[in-house]
Amino acid sequence: MALQVPEAVVEGDDMAIFRSSGFAERGFCRTCGSHIFHRPIDGPELAVSAGLFRDDRQYVDGEIFVDSQPAHYRFEGVANRRTSTSMAFEWLPKLIARRAGSWFVRR
Template structure:
């Protein structure tokens, strides 16, 4: 769990003023009295601390995937391994580390079939979206 993913999408940059850095923690449970969860898009939700404003996680509404802000952990061995929506990255910053770079199109090819499949299954079974 020391591989940091960086998201350069516009929404993440608007959320925190720069790229969002996170650790993948699929299926993990995040809870707390000050946790505020909101639907940030048609398929995902984000959470932050209602007391201090720290960004906590991003996750799809239909699925076990979950990314938790890397800055919440005191781990010195973290390394940037993957940058997503790299084609949306503005020119005013860059990372010196070598990392896998994924474009918007490659992310769409990976996620659209997954999201559509989950929505169809939910619609066919009339099951509500999973709650974490």
């Protein structure tokens, strides 16, 4: 689970960042291995691991990639459930536009 905190800055001496796919990277603690964040390479979005915070006001607003989760895995009362296809339709245009923009800037 993650908290969406666009444009936040996450830093620290014990953080390791690695490129986990062609379009995203993840941050982990070098000392304990805890997952800290996930973010796209070409954008301001940042998803910070919800387990890092103690706040009773947190709630599950939605589930993503529901077509890939095990049958027993589901949050009750969550109406916003997204499939891989719906996520692709949302993100592919953003990623293509960002990547195309970076091609033009580099040349």
